[in-house]
Amino acid sequence: MKSQQLKSFMEENRIQQKQMAQMLGVSVATVSLYLRGEYNGDVSEIDRKVDEMFERQKAKVVEAKYNAGFVPTLAAKRGMEVMRFAHVEGEINVIFGAAGLGKTQMLKQYAKQNSSAVLIEVDPSCTPKVLLRKIAEAVGATARGVNNELLDIIVSKLKGSERLLMIDEAELLSTRSLEFIRRIHDLAGVGVVLAGMPRLLVNLKGKNNELAQLYSRVGFACDLGNALPDDDLAMLAKSALGTDEFNAPLLKACKGNARRLSKLMRGVVRSSEINGVPISAELVERYAGMLIS
Ligand SMILES: Nc1ncnc2c1ncn2[C@@H]1O[C@H](COP(=O)(O)OP(=O)(O)O)[C@@H](O)[C@H]1O
Numbered sequence: 001m002k003s004q005q006l007k008s009f010m011e012e013n014r015i016q017q018k019q020m021a022q023m024l025g026v027s028v029a030t031v032s033l034y035l036r037g038e039y040n041g042d043v044s045e046i047d048r049k050v051d052e053m054f055e056r057q058k059a060k061v062v063e064a065k066y067n068a069g070f071v072p073t074l075a076a077k078r079g080m081e082v083m084r085f086a087h088v089e090g091e092i093n094v095i096f097g098a099a100g101l102g103k104t105q106m107l108k109q110y111a112k113q114n115s116s117a118v119l120i121e122v123d124p125s126c127t128p129k130v131l132l133r134k135i136a137e138a139v140g141a142t143a144r145g146v147n148n149e150l151l152d153i154i155v156s157k158l159k160g161s162e163r164l165l166m167i168d169e170a171e172l173l174s175t176r177s178l179e180f181i182r183r184i185h186d187l188a189g190v191g192v193v194l195a196g197m198p199r200l201l202v203n204l205k206g207k208n209n210e211l212a213q214l215y216s217r218v219g220f221a222c223d224l225g226n227a228l229p230d231d232d233l234a235m236l237a238k239s240a241l242g243t244d245e246f247n248a249p250l251l252k253a254c255k256g257n258a259r260r261l262s263k264l265m266r267g268v269v270r271s272s273e274i275n276g277v278p279i280s281a282e283l284v285e286r287y288a289g290m291l292i293s
């Protein structure tokens, strides 16, 4: 019976009826009657709420056993150095590499540490207008008008500001959007960081070299390649799990990819919690076999 499960859960965790009523979003009277098996309302409805509450508790345990904080890996340090250059020198710098190597994480960390850095995320449907509006909004300017008006507003806001404009997933930007970025950089004199997949570099040259102006302005490019070094992956694994005991099977299974590693570790932690079994190399291998990519 679900109500018995709830009763033991409350006893184990010393949760009073009043608190449980809040957790479930029902009245104290309902909890009291439900626990005694005397609830006259829709019992299945409460059962469902109890199940959902159990699921949330499990998720919390996983969060508690998995540290998702930023880790200053070698790759992240290299990337952040390039961001720092762009910021201080007012340059356009580029960070590129395969998906899942930690580009977004390092940009976020830089923005967190530097309030004068603004991070813009673009998506595949991002037109120049949408991009300019996003930038205007992020720098605290009015996001209205036609493209050239938006450009003026952004430039006047950024001029002499020593801010850094960071664009994540910049490989999704069209030639026209990239051209606007160059003009913001030229007119406002602020640093720019473009981060994205390797084809970003190809886009930056322009298919017919139409972006020669932009490309010639790029100062440094940080190439993260296709995979992270083992030392970085080892650091990520140890930080997330609080131990390096499982580094060998984890590193073997993650194929140099931080996203794959983190998915794998979350799966393993969750499974270990839900089934009450300790983490082991076998568990890691079993989960690795279920990862899609
Ligand atoms: N420096 C880091 N610190 C902590 N976790 C990281 C770090 N780099 C990568 N990760 C993990 O890898 C995943 C993918 O990183 P992300 O920055 O989204 O990659 P990218 O933007 O290059 O595709 C993150 O969700 C996170 O779990």
Ligand SMILES: [Mg+2]
Binding pocket: 103, 104, 105, 168, 169
């Ligand atoms: Mg990303």
